Amino acid sequence: MGHDASFNPFEMARQQFDKTADLIGLDDGTRSLLRSPLREFHFSIPVRMDDGTVQVFQGFRVQHNDARGPGKGGIRFHPQETIDTVRALSMWMTWKCAVADIPLGGGKGGVICDPHNLSAREQEAICRGWVRQLARNVGPVADVPAPDVMTNPQHMLWMLDEYEAIHGGHYPGMITGKPVGMGGSLGRTEATGYGVIYCLREALRELDMNAADTTMSVQGFGNVAQYAIELYNEMGGKVVCVSSWDQEEQTTYAFHRANGVDRDELLGITDRFGGIDKAKAKEAGYDVLPGDDWIKQDVDILLPAALENQITEKNVNLIAERVKIIAEGANGPTTPEADAVIEKRGIFMIPDFLANAGGVTCSYFEQVQCNMNYFWEREEVLTKLDQKMTAAYLSISEMAQRQKVYMRDAAYVVAINRVAAACRDRGWV
Numbered sequence: 001m002g003h004d005a006s007f008n009p010f011e012m013a014r015q016q017f018d019k020t021a022d023l024i025g026l027d028d029g030t031r032s033l034l035r036s037p038l039r040e041f042h043f044s045i046p047v048r049m050d051d052g053t054v055q056v057f058q059g060f061r062v063q064h065n066d067a068r069g070p071g072k073g074g075i076r077f078h079p080q081e082t083i084d085t086v087r088a089l090s091m092w093m094t095w096k097c098a099v100a101d102i103p104l105g106g107g108k109g110g111v112i113c114d115p116h117n118l119s120a121r122e123q124e125a126i127c128r129g130w131v132r133q134l135a136r137n138v139g140p141v142a143d144v145p146a147p148d149v150m151t152n153p154q155h156m157l158w159m160l161d162e163y164e165a166i167h168g169g170h171y172p173g174m175i176t177g178k179p180v181g182m183g184g185s186l187g188r189t190e191a192t193g194y195g196v197i198y199c200l201r202e203a204l205r206e207l208d209m210n211a212a213d214t215t216m217s218v219q220g221f222g223n224v225a226q227y228a229i230e231l232y233n234e235m236g237g238k239v240v241c242v243s244s245w246d247q248e249e250q251t252t253y254a255f256h257r258a259n260g261v262d263r264d265e266l267l268g269i270t271d272r273f274g275g276i277d278k279a280k281a282k283e284a285g286y287d288v289l290p291g292d293d294w295i296k297q298d299v300d301i302l303l304p305a306a307l308e309n310q311i312t313e314k315n316v317n318l319i320a321e322r323v324k325i326i327a328e329g330a331n332g333p334t335t336p337e338a339d340a341v342i343e344k345r346g347i348f349m350i351p352d353f354l355a356n357a358g359g360v361t362c363s364y365f366e367q368v369q370c371n372m373n374y375f376w377e378r379e380e381v382l383t384k385l386d387q388k389m390t391a392a393y394l395s396i397s398e399m400a401q402r403q404k405v406y407m408r409d410a411a412y413v414v415a416i417n418r419v420a421a422a423c424r425d426r427g428w429v
């Protein structure tokens with residue numbers, strides 16, 4: 001499924017929030033505070049393009065809530081980016097940091113642009129322009145950006161460099177997801193994907209299933225998907241289908257191989273945006289199917305790891321009888337309508353802001369290491385990540401079992417209660 005202009009992620013995030021606010025009987029003041037972002041910034045970024053013309057890009061930063069700590073959240077470069085997408089993602093970041101129990105709040109940023117069509121120099125100019133607009137409103141004690149869809153460690157370093165030029169000093173805690181050796185943390189690249197699989201491992205244990213006997217279908221083959229597949233394979237699981245965006249045809253394709261896809265082989269024919277080369281995949285023995293087919297696969301586990309609004313009322317009924325678990329690597333992949341069907345069918349849901357919290361947890365470790373100016377070995381990072389993710393998973397699943405509620409509702413109850421308590425304790429509400 002491509003982009004659906006009528007879909008509004010912020011309405012969806014609010015719908016999910018309202019449901020929980022009703023469930024826990026949240027007071028009106030706290031409810032209206034948490035339903036909207038605390039602050040948002042909209043600005044223009046003029047860039048001198050390689051051909052000499054000036055193009056103006058639209059940039060955003062939304063700070064949903066910082067009661068528990070400085071805002072935290074990625075910056076997305078996407079041609080269909082909207083302010084409501086950024087609002088929704090910033091709200092989900094607030095819940096994610098609360099569920100992971102790290103001392104950070106929720107923020108998110110974006111620029112409407114397509115890096116596929118921009119030179120490195122033009123992208124650098126967008127990064128520096130973004131920071132020039134926000135140099136007084138982001139930073140280690142205010143709001144800490146990170147990479148998201150189509151942004152990477154190089155973008156983060158350009159942004160840090162601009163911030164440090166403006167403020168005249170070294171502030172490595174201003175941004176995370178930096179290159180290793182330049183303030184980045186080992187383990188950050190794999191953190192989100194691995195975190196999804198740490199949660200999955202716990203869910204399998206709870207459901208008395210053995211990873212080595214399971215199969216999975218994955219939507220997307222970018223950062224999150226690639227590392228989730230790596231660790232899942234290490235646990236003995238078999239991925240039979242992955243899908244990706246085809247830039248040339250502006251559509252998606254699914255790549256299927258019954259005896260399992262080979263992650264490393266696919267990586268060799270994937271571009272830096274996570275797009276798989278169709279012709280080469282065919283040569284390597286993959287069936288190339290329509291992109292939406294990832295959801296129809298007869299597997300035990302579905303892993304959406306592309307974008308929001310992918311499991312909807314239109315396709316939720318295509319999910320095979322056999323599917324037992326959905327682990328949401330992406331943010332907001334499932335609409336509330338589809339969610340109701342999934343809950344009714346008894347499919348075990350590992351909700352996005354729990355499942356993909358590994359990225360922000362490792363970003364938090366990166367900040368800690370930067371503050372200490374002492375960097376941990378990869379194993380130490382991943383061990384700490386596993387502990388944090390497992391603790392977060394268990395606190396949600398215990399609540400889900402105790403109160404007999406759906407996992408997403410349990411995650412929302414824990415998150416909103418923690419954020420509401422911080423707002424109350426500070427005397428805001």
Ligand code: NAD
Pocket residue numbers: 001002003147148149150192219220221222223224225243244245246252273274275276291305306307308329330331332356357359360
């Ligand atoms: P990415 O840009 O590395 O990869 C995205 C992948 O999705 C690519 O393979 C692309 O081809 C594919 N894709 C794009 N549109 C698609 C479509 N319509 N159908 C099928 N495939 C499509 O991005 P990422 O960092 O892996 O992020 C993926 C999701 O995970 C996003 O929702 C993001 O917000 C979320 N997330 C990422 C992180 C992180 O640390 N990277 C952390 C938390 C959440």
